[in-house]
Amino acid sequence: MDKKTIYICDICGYVYDGEDFSKEDESYRCPLCDHDKEAFHERSFEHEVNLASNEYHHVHHIDEN
Numbered sequence: 148m149d150k151k152t153i154y155i156c157d158i159c160g161y162v163y164d165g166e167d168f169s170k171e172d173e174s175y176r177c178p179l180c181d182h183d184k185e186a187f188h189e190r191s192f193e194h195e196v197n198l199a200s201n202e203y204h205h206v207h208h209i210d211e212n
């Protein structure tokens with residue numbers, strides 16, 4: 148399974164593009180808004196995809212009725 152985890156800054160939406168966010172130094176700061184690591188939260192691509200497909204199925208079901 149190619150499950151990719153990304154980290155996104157909640158303040159400005161910047162997506163962390165390094166190797167492993169958990170290994171970044173505690174002094175790491177968002178290059179866009181300069182907030183510290185506390186502003187970043189984990190997101191899973193696989194989770195996002197599942198949510199999207201469930202939503203499509205739900206909409207399709209409504210159309211049939």
Ligand SMILES: [Zn+2]
Binds near residue numbers: 177
């Ligand atoms: Zn930011």
